[in-house]
Amino acid sequence: MRTISNSSSPLLKIQIHDIESRLTQGVMSQRPGSCSLVLMERGSGEICSAKDPLKLAANQLVWLPHGETAQVRTAPASRAIIAVLPKEVISRSLPEGAPGDDLQHYLKQRLTQQGSEAAALDFVKSNLMRMRQEIYSPQPGTEQILTHLCSLVFLQIWRNLYKAKDVRPVPKSVVDRFFAMERRHRAEHLSVGDYADRIGVSRDRLGAEVRRATNLSPRAYLHQELIREASELLEISSLQVAQIAYRLGFSEPGYFNRFFQRHTGQPPGRYRKHFRRTREEASDSFAAWP
Template identity: 35%
Template sequence: MSLTDSLVRQPAVESFPQPIEVLPDTEATVIRTALSPMGWTLRGARNRGFVLVSGTGQLDLGAATMPMTGPCALWLPAGRKARLTLHPGSRGAALTVSELALGRAVPSGPVGRQVKEALFHPIIGVRLVPAQALDLSRAIEQVGVELKSSLPGAQEAARHHLVLALMSFWRISSPVPQKVQAAPRAIVRNFLHLMELHLRDHWTVADYADFLSVSRARLTSAVKRVTGRTPLALMHERLVIEAETLLSDSNLQVSEIADTLGFKDAGYFNRFFKRETGRPPGRVRRADVRDARRHPNFAEWP
């Protein structure tokens, strides 16, 4: 029997059409082999996931051939070529996901980054307990049901079930437990470095905390313990330093300085600067701020 990049059509196989919007190049297939083997040639163009609830088969990776015995799971990331053959009587589900669809489906944040990183690597024949296999099979099947549906919100529902399936593959991959929390000085050092990079992007404290994979409360506590200031106070002080430097050393108009520093509105910049310094920007421009006030350079903080 010839093996093709998509599922070899069998009368007893239920397959669902791929969607066209939210989840491009995504397919979900219920596997129910009848009296003949079922085969796939996986050319590596997209990510491929399989769960075998029951039955047997084999995976040919070119250099090696591995037996597959249900219940088990298989994940091959894009770029990995292989051939998969399932023997008669096998049951389970198959999932095909493009890189674009995977990126859209997996949520942002620390866990989302772990999921994406884990799915860059293959998961080959990992044994599952029957309940795990059934849950993953149902999640994949529901992706197909929603992709086939014309009901309102079907694409979003399909993405919801796809996230559940991808999270299951991630958990099956035995993710490494989160590392011991970083010391406060390390958190502060990383925060100050990021602040220099994203000061003009006007990141919130929550944005910095999310990037550093710590809670906002922990970031605030660490910064106050080490510097005696809150993250927001340091961010505001650093913006004032930049503003005073531009006012003193450039010929830019106040509105241009506001735009350079990421303020969308010059009026808001004026109010911010006056609130932080007690003086409007125009008055500072007429003064020699370099001698009047000396600020620390947080970029050089050890």
């Protein structure tokens, strides 16, 4: 079994397991806080789960959601490629529009796609192998490439569901529509009233629903998501602070600096330096271990 991983960021914590053995059984357990995509290329195997065990066959894709405790076992002379993704990666790499909205719902449950077309399996496999290459030898832009590769894999899963007519209309609550719309329009800095109008509810109702789901006002939630994405970009990207500001829809880097400092207590440049210094100190402490 060959495993490639790196622990620098959520995207680089993705692990790609290539399980292939002629004589012995392969075994892999899903880690807490992660999701897994199993591509059974040939042979057979099983997913051992107290809740819902499943036999595996060639040309099968299986998605194991966050929170499911399971163990993947492959029979001798079988091959499976398993991608283990931290749950944080999903929200960052879901495609935009209807596919992303559908997948946000469907990826919370186990998905089994049996007898997938060869072209679809090859597409998923090639993207997983490209992800492995990027993680093994990260370069400038690796995080962005990994985000797009994950998005392509998720789109193929959605397409398989669509072709199998397994995509059904997902009931959208007010909060679900607000969350989906916020992801698509984050950089536009829409007002709470704009969101309420587009969803088709009063501002008071939107506020009540969002508070019930998040303990935050809609405005506070919008600011929280802006700060979350800004923090991630400062941590894992090589973009300059001004580039991050424009990417997130701020017309002036100075306004972005004040906004970020008001919510985090420090300007973005200092936040980035502190994060990198802390990470380097942690790496040095591990390197000093016998």
